[in-house]
Amino acid sequence: EAGVTQFPSHSVIEKGQTVTLRCDPISGHDNLYWYRRVMGKEIKFLLHFVKESKQDESGMPNNRFLAERTGGTYSTLKVQPAELEDSGVYFCASSQEFIAGNNEQFFGPGTRLTVL
Amino acid sequence: EDQVTQSPEALRLQEGESSSLNCSYTVSGLRGLFWYRQDPGKGPEFLFTLYSAGEEKEKERLKATLTKKESFLHITAPKPEDSATYLCAVRQYLNTGTASKLTFGTGTRLQVTL
Numbered sequence: 001e002a003g004v005t006q007f008p009s010h011s012v013i014e015k016g017q018t019v020t021l022r023c024d025p026i027s028g029h030d031n032l033y034w035y036r037r038v039m040g041k042e043i044k045f046l047l048h049f050v051k052e053s054k055q056d057e058s059g060m061p062n063n064r065f066l067a068e069r070t071g072g073t074y075s076t077l078k079v080q081p082a083e084l085e086d087s088g089v090y091f092c093a094s095s096q097e098f099i100a101g102n103n104e105q106f107f108g109p110g111t112r113l114t115v116l
Numbered sequence: 117e118d119q120v121t122q123s124p125e126a127l128r129l130q131e132g133e134s135s136s137l138n139c140s141y142t143v144s145g146l147r148g149l150f151w152y153r154q155d156p157g158k159g160p161e162f163l164f165t166l167y168s169a170g171e172e173k174e175k176e177r178l179k180a181t182l183t184k185k186e187s188f189l190h191i192t193a194p195k196p197e198d199s200a201t202y203l204c205a206v207r208q209y210l211n212t213g214t215a216s217k218l219t220f221g222t223g224t225r226l227q228v229t230l
Contacts, residue, residue: 048217107152107160
């Protein structure tokens, strides 16, 4: 079974440019999460989709970040315009429909974003 | 607000030297404590979920335990391939019937030498 995939693996952009990150969850997983790790800090939650709906956006830093999940399948995270503090590793995770006691989140390899 | 604190930040062991990693947490309504392993340049890899105090789970040389305030990851007779960062995360109970976000600690970097 294929795991969570993310594209690109690395992105280097200039301040003010736009970047779009993509995540393909494990097939059949309704829950999709975006997380971010900035240098020296812990992994922090950004956003949670259940199918195509945003369940929790409480971790999104500001309105420069826009996440979408087309048809409840893959998701994109767009940063526009990018700022220096947006640099970090962006992780995507997915999990099955929530069943009590069985809802592990499986992570992708991450996209390393560098804003110069 | 949920909080997770891991200690030590870094740990260096010789092969075969057993030890424990600590994860202290504060969460209102725990709905799972998770342990992940992360290798450089990769995403976190799921290891265990613990749900209630007293619960224990084992996988090869790893054993995770849970109390009401903390969790331990015991590593017995480690090998160099156990070298990685070990992450602890908690999930809060939601009465909406949906899964919620994970709150992570900063991790423990483990190095096992020959």
